[in-house]
Amino acid sequence: GFNCGIVGLPNVGKSTLFNALTKAEIGAENFPFCTIEPNAGVVPMPDPRLNKLAEIVKPQKVIPTTMEFVDIAGLVEGASKGEGLGNQFLANIRQTDAIAHVVRCFEDENVIHVANKIDPAADIEIINTELALADLDTVEKAIKRVQRVAKSGDKTAKAQLDMFEQLLPVLNEGMPVRSMNLDSDQMALIRELCLLTVKPTMYIANVSEDGFENNPHLDTVMAIAAEENAVVVPICNKIEAEISELEDDEKSMFLDEMGMEEPGLDRVIRAGYKLLGLQTYFTAGVKEVRAWTVRIGATAPQAAAVIHTDFERGFIRAEVVAYEDFVQYNGEQGAKDAGKWRLEGKEYIVQDGDIIHFRFNV
Ligand code: GDP
Incomplete structure (x- = not known):
């Protein structure tokens, strides 16, 4: 699976966000092979298409695809210098696929800010400086290592050395x-370094109830994100915490009252998915209708491997119906009759929403 680490200064709303996200947590019984750490939660991907497919197929079970969120508390100024805990936090971030950086954009006298002032630019800089310093350390060590190899005339090492040296001034600037x-x-040259500041990042701007518009703090976060290829998801964690406590029918009433189309959390989950370049395909049988996650650009055998690794090796072909066709012609048989059922080989690039039946040898 793919995961997203939640970072940010203390008291910005990380735990509130994490708890709201994991309230919707999916039953562990569906994922017997996942071992989940206490600070990690497997969150279902909201996808209305799944319900639509279930209406048509009427399966015994409907299983959404998921994304894991990890609460990485305790990243503070000086973490990159810290021997013990500081290093541990950075090691936790290293293991994530993407970063959700929570930034406080709400005013509330009752909630203490670590620097006594709501200043998103300063907050972001503290965290980003720690991450950049950690990367700087990694790059400096790597340069020493490849210098020796490059001297012996190794071409890759030379290319790496050249690339690593280009990273130094950027990281030195805290960028x-x-x-x-x-x-x-x-990217291939630096992959082995597992750098923190190369990870796709979204800023979660935690605003107050009325802070979605005309909020200079939010504008600040947007401007910073634009400069460094990050995305921004504005959210009010306080409202999200309330929504997460509600039953489904109360939820839609509450959302209507608030003039919201969906919980802000759904936007967070979706943004994480998009950030990682992921897409969804479906399997639809009477036993189970299920959503699966693959990288955009994955081939049919690679998509099959998400279900079971043996499926990739024994792959024969994929029987594919596009989501729109499946819905328009009311299922597989209808799509077949309309000539919308395709046989695809191992070169086929899976499209978002494909309903796939894999044929394979075991
Ligand atoms: P963390 O240290 O980053 O994990 O922060 P917490 O999630 O524990 O939140 C710190 C405090 O801020 C708690 O008292 C929360 O109730 C409060 N808080 C979190 N989000 C919001 C928000 O959107 N608005 C307001 N007013 N308070 C919030």
């Missing part, structure tokens, strides 16, 4: 490597 817009060849 994330993400902001450099590296191409795929350059």
